[in-house]
Amino acid sequence: MSSPMFEKIALIGLGLIGSSLGHAIKRAGLASHISGHARSAETRDAALKIGFIDSAHESAQEACENADLIMLCVPLGAYGAVAQEIASSLKPGAILTDVGSVKVAAIRDIKPHLPDGVHLIPGHPIAGTEQSGPHAGFVELFDQRWCILTPEEDADKQAVQKLSDFWQACGSDVEIMSAEHHDLVLAITSHVPHLIAYNIVGTAADLEEVTRSEVIKFSAGGFRDFTRIAASDPTMWRDVFLSNKDAVLEMLGRFNEDLSALQRAIRWDDGDALFDLFTRTRKIRRGVIEAGQDDAEPDFGRSHAAKPDD
Numbered sequence: 606m607s608s609p610m611f612e613k614i615a616l617i618g619l620g621l622i623g624s625s626l627g628h629a630i631k632r633a634g635l636a637s638h639i640s641g642h643a644r645s646a647e648t649r650d651a652a653l654k655i656g657f658i659d660s661a662h663e664s665a666q667e668a669c670e671n672a673d674l675i676m677l678c679v680p681l682g683a684y685g686a687v688a689q690e691i692a693s694s695l696k697p698g699a700i701l702t703d704v705g706s707v708k709v710a711a712i713r714d715i716k717p718h719l720p721d722g723v724h725l726i727p728g729h730p731i732a733g734t735e736q737s738g739p740h741a742g743f744v745e746l747f748d749q750r751w752c753i754l755t756p757e758e759d760a761d762k763q764a765v766q767k768l769s770d771f772w773q774a775c776g777s778d779v780e781i782m783s784a785e786h787h788d789l790v791l792a793i794t795s796h797v798p799h800l801i802a803y804n805i806v807g808t809a810a811d812l813e814e815v816t817r818s819e820v821i822k823f824s825a826g827g828f829r830d831f832t833r834i835a836a837s838d839p840t841m842w843r844d845v846f847l848s849n850k851d852a853v854l855e856m857l858g859r860f861n862e863d864l865s866a867l868q869r870a871i872r873w874d875d876g877d878a879l880f881d882l883f884t885r886t887r888k889i890r891r892g893v894i895e896a897g898q899d900d901a902e903p904d905f906g907r908s909h910a911a912k913p914d915d
Contacts, residue, residue, distance in 0.1 A: 610635045610771060611673040617665045617687060618678030619643040619652045620838075621733060622704045624742025626676060627657025629775040632744050642668035643739075651739045669694045674771070677703035677715075681844035685714040697722030700764050704730055706791055708755040708784035710848035724764035727755045727784060729791070730777060735836040748776035755784040792852035797860060799842055800853070802834035 614636040616623045623641070630636050641658035642665045643649050649661035662668035669675050669691045679687055684703065695701065701723055705711050711727045719725055732750040734741065752772040756765045769779045782790075809820045809828070824832065846853055870878040 607634075609637050610767070610774065612636070613638045613640060613672045614674045614676065615639075615669045615672035616641045616658060616676050616678055617668060617691070619648050619658070619739045620678065620737050621741040621746075622730065623676070623678035624652065624655070624657050624739045625732075625744065625746035626678065626704075626742075626775070627652070628742055628744035629747055631657060633774040635771060635774055636674075640668040640672065648739055655739060655742075657739075657742065665691050666694045671696060673699055674768075675699060675701045677701070677705070680838075680840050681705045681707055681710060681714075681848045682840075684711055685718070688715040688718040692718045692720060695720055695723045698724070700724045700726060700768055702726050702728045702754075702768060704728060705848075706795060706845055707848040708753075708787045712755075712757065712784055724761050725757075726760060726765055726768050728768065728772070729753045729755070729787065730772070731795075732777075733837075735833055737838050745776070747772070750777055752777040752779050753787055754779060754781050755787050756781065757784075788849050788852045789855075792849055792856040796845055796849055796853050797856045799834055799837065800846065800857070801860075802831040803842070805831050806835040 614630060616627055616639060619627075619641050620643075623643075627639055627641070630639055638660070639658045640660045640662060641649065641652050642662045643652065646663075649663070652658045653661050660668075665687055672695075675691065675695065677684060677687060684705070688701075697720075701715070701719065702725075703711050703715070705727075706729050708727045708729065712725070715727075716725055730747055730750065730752040732746050732752075734746075752775075754765065754769060754772075765781070769781070772779050805828075809815070812820070820828075866878075867882070869875070870882075
């Protein structure tokens with residue numbers, strides 16, 4: 606049996622992503638020991654009971670002692686404080702990464718606190734569900750999904766390769782790009798769609814002419830998809846929009862221009878314009894399916910039961 610890729614991996618944050626990472630690490634035998642930290646004693650106890658970590662720690666600093674790989678799985682808004690807390694326990698040669706969906710802000714908030722010799726390699730697994738908490742995690746979450754790494758130009762190449770190998774062992778395909786490009790791509794593929802979902806579900810809830818029970822009872826497939834997205838973690842998404850403000854506002858500006866064009870087409874009975882747009886967007890959907898990023902089964906047909914938050 607080959608030796609683990611890392612002697613000790615520290616998971617800081619034990620929600621959906623942290624717990625799923627713990628399961629994936631154990632499945633692939635990537636660590637001799639997995640330490641975990643969460644602020645809630647209830648969450649720490651649940652993580653130990655479920656078994657995706659080997660030790661639970663009240664402080665993030667303690668969890669990171671002698672760790673070879675540290676993974677920040679906390680909301681973006683907490684990065685600076687957590688980095689400051691764990692800095693004194695990070696050993697030279699350790700890799701520090703994260704799972705957040707904004708990378709320029711991650712580098713900005715983490716890097717000033719790191720001691721020399723620690724390799725900061727920001728990361729973002731493009732995976733998730735609307736569930737949260739330690740019970741929400743499952744081992745297949747990262748299978749056949751992309752993970753983007755955004756190392757700075759002077760990052761240690763061996764450390765980048767090792768982290769890339771780690772994510773591949775967890776089931777992911779890996780792409781490397783700049784932090785700035787990542788934030789622009791994710792603004793249009795993830796952040797703005799979430800903002801639209803939150804807004805349209807909020808609009809439906811505020812309609813006085815349509816009761817909330819009717820909104821729920823007669824939800825068609827499109828609205829159901831919006832409600833699933835709008836059920837995502839409020840703290841995480843608040844931090845995402847504030848951290849990726851410039852890219853989100855740029856994409857929202859483009860979206861508003863295109864929406865105005867749609868309004869004009871409907872107002873003036875321009876069926877050709879509508880048909881052309883719907884034809885182009887249909888091709889995008891087909892491309893998503895052909896790329897293996899979706900199928901007809903919910904959640905890629907993964908066999909796992911939805912579990913309540915802890």
